[in-house]
Amino acid sequence: MTTSTPEYAATYVVEPAQNNAPAPYSGLGAAPAPAPLAALTPQQQGWLALAEAKNNLFTQLQAGELAVQAQVSELPACTPEKPEALTANLKVLQDRIATAKKIAAEHKEMRLAFTTAITDKIIKPAMEFEQRSATLIATAGTRELEMRKAASEIAQKDAETKREENALVVHISNEQIRIANDYRQALLLRVHQFYIACLNDKTATPDFKDLEGALREIKPGVMAKFQRRLVTYERATELLSAMIAYDPNADLQAVINNAIPNKFAMYAEDLKNAEAAAKKAEADATQQAEQAKEETTQEMAINILMGQAETAAVDAPRVKRKLEAIEENTQAWAFAVISNFVKNIAQCAPKLRVKTWGALKVSQMAKALAELAGETGEMFQGMTFKEIEK
């Protein structure tokens, strides 16, 4: 199979391995043979000197350990039955311990002189890289939180606007239902009053033109105002125009064309027993009005329920908020934490992560109380909290 070779490969020439060449250091096999000191760079020589210093130190530390061992091994016996020997032995042991401590302290000084230099010259400078990176990442994280907060606020405002839009739609719908019902009932009441009047007056030929004129005088109500806070006038107009507008003329025509003929369908017969017919008509009208009112209330109630529906998912980046106890570093604060923790031990205990109860710290108690305060909104005497956003 022929393969194309990248151009840059032509600049390399791979020589066959020499039999006498040292094997490359793999990190696992034998270490490479040491280069002559003169061939090393000053930096390499410095590292070599460090290794030598380390070896010398370890030799000295080992010698120190042996010296300590010599002082504190083969300890004198504890002989309470021989008080004089016990006193002498105690003096000997105390001297030996004092000597051992002195040796150990001297060697610790030696070790510190070396390890402090390592810390100052190697560990701390090495850590500075990650510390600088951490600072950069933290700065970026702060910006990211700021952006998440902004996105979250926008999403919340959108959701609030959407809720207000829903409320506006429910308001318009319910107002239309109310206005329509009131108008219809006003028309029907007028028809009913006319019917009763005709019966009472024993009118042989009711003047329907007169009734129609009276009906046309009745005007539908007006919509109650909705207090807009977030929805713009343009959007409100858009929402209103998207809804089916109430047509009072259709109701007027329905009353003229259907309700009046229906009401007077048995007028001639009713006239023959006018008083009883009027009484029955009164009862029917009352029942009809009550039923219409009930249906209106029901329709408005369903509208209110459906108006609570979410029309859009709020899927904004989340900003986590939690409480953190402000540490006061006073005895009173520590006592307040301990006291509150003990009072609320049942709720706080599950929030603790302790390996040994003996190691439980006041700061851990404060952390558990802060978590509890965040969940329940409860505040604790002698403690203050700040909100942290993540």
Next chain:
Amino acid sequence: MSTASPNSLQVVNVRFYRDLEFSDYMRMPGYSFSWLKSGGQKIEPTPKMQLGTKVHNYLLSAREYLHAEGHELVRPLAVSLKGVLAPVLRYCSPELAVTADFVCQGMVLHYKGRIDLPVISKPHLSLVIDIKVTENDLRRSIDFFGYHNQVNGYALSIGAQRRVIISVNPKNGVTQVIPIAYTDDFWKMAVLKYGKPI
């Protein structure tokens, strides 16, 4: 005269059963949504399902709610739901059992359902309300469990023009109200799969 097309779903022989104990409802013949979903397998209720049942019982059939075996969350969740449902509760017939025959393409399926909160009224006022207790976003639960098909089954059986699912989250008591669109595809398929020839 009915002008329904042969492929449309028709609902006939509708019967309501008010105040029917759950155990009696379970013994009634008929295909319910739960049965169709599980293929007739008995599902052992999980603790979360048990909590949902308790909230249902406390809110909808208080007679069946065992206060002694209650859960500390039941009352607050029922209160949250009641806050949303308050406007319509007086029009509802809680835990109404219903049977009906669903007919499609010459096949008939005997349906049964127990509706949380139906409003039986004139068509434009009729409504099915179903209640769920879920930690998840309700939209996800609807998609995952097919609750829209359950609610549409209820709505078909009582002729309700509007359908809505209301959920409460047991973690924070937050409620969600999701209106459900009409679809009868699931029930047509059920009639064809499990129904009998007329």
